[in-house]
Amino acid sequence: MKKYIWGVDVGGTTIKIGLFYSDGELISKYEIPTRTENEGKFILSDICDSITTNMSNHDIAKEDTIGVGLALPGPVDAIGVITGAVNLNWGVFNVVEEMERLIGIPVAAGNDANAAALGEMWQGASRGYLDSVMLTLGTGIGGGIVSGGEMLLGHKGSAGELGHIRVRDDETKRCSCGNFGCVEQYASATGVVNLAKEILENEPDVKSIIRKENLTAKDVFDGAKTGDELATKTVYKFGFYLGKAIGITVSILAPEVVVIGGGVSKAGNIILEALDKTYIESTFHACKDVPVVLATLGNDGGIYGAARMVLNKARD
Amino acid sequence: MKKYIWGVDVGGTTIKIGLFYSDGELISKYEIPTRTENEGKFILSDICDSITTNMSNHDIAKEDTIGVGLALPGPVDAIGVITGAVNLNWGVFNVVEEMERLIGIPVAAGNDANAAALGEMWQGASRGYLDSVMLTLGTGIGGGIVSGGEMLLGHKGSAGELGHIRVRDDETKRCSCGNFGCVEQYASATGVVNLAKEILENEPDVKSIIRKENLTAKDVFDGAKTGDELATKTVYKFGFYLGKAIGITVSILAPEVVVIGGGVSKAGNIILEALDKTYIESTFHACKDVPVVLATLGNDGGIYGAARMVLNKARD
Numbered sequence: 062m063k064k065y066i067w068g069v070d071v072g073g074t075t076i077k078i079g080l081f082y083s084d085g086e087l088i089s090k091y092e093i094p095t096r097t098e099n100e101g102k103f104i105l106s107d108i109c110d111s112i113t114t115n116m117s118n119h120d121i122a123k124e125d126t127i128g129v130g131l132a133l134p135g136p137v138d139a140i141g142v143i144t145g146a147v148n149l150n151w152g153v154f155n156v157v158e159e160m161e162r163l164i165g166i167p168v169a170a171g172n173d174a175n176a177a178a179l180g181e182m183w184q185g186a187s188r189g190y191l192d193s194v195m196l197t198l199g200t201g202i203g204g205g206i207v208s209g210g211e212m213l214l215g216h217k218g219s220a221g222e223l224g225h226i227r228v229r230d231d232e233t234k235r236c237s238c239g240n241f242g243c244v245e246q247y248a249s250a251t252g253v254v255n256l257a258k259e260i261l262e263n264e265p266d267v268k269s270i271i272r273k274e275n276l277t278a279k280d281v282f283d284g285a286k287t288g289d290e291l292a293t294k295t296v297y298k299f300g301f302y303l304g305k306a307i308g309i310t311v312s313i314l315a316p317e318v319v320v321i322g323g324g325v326s327k328a329g330n331i332i333l334e335a336l337d338k339t340y341i342e343s344t345f346h347a348c349k350d351v352p353v354v355l356a357t358l359g360n361d362g363g364i365y366g367a368a369r370m371v372l373n374k375a376r377d
Numbered sequence: 378m379k380k381y382i383w384g385v386d387v388g389g390t391t392i393k394i395g396l397f398y399s400d401g402e403l404i405s406k407y408e409i410p411t412r413t414e415n416e417g418k419f420i421l422s423d424i425c426d427s428i429t430t431n432m433s434n435h436d437i438a439k440e441d442t443i444g445v446g447l448a449l450p451g452p453v454d455a456i457g458v459i460t461g462a463v464n465l466n467w468g469v470f471n472v473v474e475e476m477e478r479l480i481g482i483p484v485a486a487g488n489d490a491n492a493a494a495l496g497e498m499w500q501g502a503s504r505g506y507l508d509s510v511m512l513t514l515g516t517g518i519g520g521g522i523v524s525g526g527e528m529l530l531g532h533k534g535s536a537g538e539l540g541h542i543r544v545r546d547d548e549t550k551r552c553s554c555g556n557f558g559c560v561e562q563y564a565s566a567t568g569v570v571n572l573a574k575e576i577l578e579n580e581p582d583v584k585s586i587i588r589k590e591n592l593t594a595k596d597v598f599d600g601a602k603t604g605d606e607l608a609t610k611t612v613y614k615f616g617f618y619l620g621k622a623i624g625i626t627v628s629i630l631a632p633e634v635v636v637i638g639g640g641v642s643k644a645g646n647i648i649l650e651a652l653d654k655t656y657i658e659s660t661f662h663a664c665k666d667v668p669v670v671l672a673t674l675g676n677d678g679g680i681y682g683a684a685r686m687v688l689n690k691a692r693d
Contacts, residue, residue, distance in 0.1 A: 218403025222661040315531025345538040
């Protein structure tokens with residue numbers, strides 16, 4: 062008989078919960094709100110209550126459940142201690158121990174960007190590979206590294222800050238992290254818009270029909286697809302910085318594949334075309350053939366990865 | 378009774394062989410020449426003969442020997458397949474299988490730059506840490522990554538090409554790897570000299586007493602220590618590019634410590650002082666306190682790391 066796994070992706074406003082068969086098939090998924098009040102003390106018990114109720118409703122016995130995986134918005138170390146999950150108002154504590162105490166079945170936990178990388182490796186774009194890297198291009202840029210089929214954690218679970226790879230030396234505006242010239246400043250949704258604004262400042266006469274107050278990254282990519290000059294110049298710069306960051310990452314880690322996900326990646330192949338030249342130029346020769354592909358699990362990457370963490374932990 | 382381990386560092390001209398106790402104590406070390414003729418077919422049997430003779434001379438029984446570790450000048454994958462060891466004239470083959478067949482005791486093998494990182498973690502500058510990064514600044518720059526106490530291999534053992542992190546966009550000269558702007562072009566022994574020459578070309582009137590035909594990296598660091606203007610400017614640029622490469626690496630991997638070794642590192646603390654500012658500026662905030670230290674094992678890092686590989690393999 063197939064066993065069950067729960068994959069939970071905890072965000073600042075919504076908790077996404079997926080029920081999986083252990084072979085990776087997603088049976089059902091739903092969302093509950095994230096209650097961040099009182100230092101987020103209800104979050105784990107809300108997840109526990111929801112899963113317990115569901116198991117009861119679907120006649121799923123604890124013995125048939127391998128465990129619960131949690132993808133969390135902060136670094137999680139090898140034993141389950143989370144730090145810096147500011148979106149949940151959490152302090153520092155062992156989230157695995159606490160959740161196992163509440164729910165009474167095995168729990169695994171990891172950072173959500175790492176989880177997305179693991180999810181894509183299990184059932185998505187990097188399926189079948191053991192060494193992969195994923196960049197999630199959203200409002201910011203998240204990074205996840207899978208090495209030998211396992212999430213690469215680094216000290217205190219802090220590895221994979223791919224959004225903060227320094228790619229430009231003459232930047233005068235600060236990144237949200239406090240540094241200057243991080244790739245997040247050019248290749249996130251916010252970054253694309255900022256690049257367009259910078260080009261407009263330097264070249265006020267550039268031809269463009271996308272010149273507007275609330276310009277979005279989608280406007281820029283849509284514009285580039287129709288040959289808009291401002292949009293095309295912006296996408297070129299986006300590709301230069303993103304390609305460089307990925308080339309550097311690949312030279313350091315030698316993965317088998319790089320996956321690009323997140324809202325910005327919905328623009329499609331134009332992303333891959335934009336980064337390709339600089340990616341190849343910035344990658345060590347032994348790795349120049351490492352493919353860069355688009356994610357396929359969309360917003361479900363986190364629940365897939367969370368479920369896969371449970372399998373990895375059970376195998377250890 | 379203590380057990381024995383052999384650590385072997387195979388270079389293009391010399392093979393260094395160390396006999397260790399399993400607790401990490403180096404009992405003795407010596408060198409034999411590397412015979413690279415006939416596609417390097419004598420190399421493994423020379424090592425085998427040397428070790429076998431030594432075991433016999435010192436009354437070391439096979440049962441008291443945990444194994445032999447090989448640090449090799451090329452990428453080695455998880456099962457022991459080596460590729461691209463051009464200095465040994467080797468093709469692609471499983472070096473672990475072949476050596477075990479010859480010597481009849483367990484064999485472990487890995488890349489020499491990774492081995493040096495592992496050796497420093499075992500008995501050197503990064504002792505006691507599980508996550509570390511090492512850069513070996515020699516004629517070129519080698520890189521090694523230790524993650525969770527194990528060498529990070531990447532696909533086909535190609536991870537850790539830290540010398541080929543792109544740190545400069547306007548470079549017009551090619552790196553030995555074929556790319557432009559790799560940190561090896563500025564922070565290796567050759568790179569330091571090239572930086573000095575570039576400064577001399579751009580500022581022919583710069584004050585300097587180190588202006589000479591066969592300028593070496595040592596001349597530059599010695600000059601900087603006495604305040605020589607050309608040398609000081611060169612070391613500043615050296616530190617900028619090296620600090621940036623290390624900051625990027627630390628942001629991606631979140632190690633606990635970074636170790637700098639190789640001939641250039643003999644210049645001492647001036648190396649660390651030169652890179653510090655740009656290192657901090659280029660590192661993600663969670664990792665800005667990761668220390669950068671000088672290696673302590675010198676040229677023995679490879680044999681220590683090779684020996685440690687045997688222990689890691691025995692524990693798996």
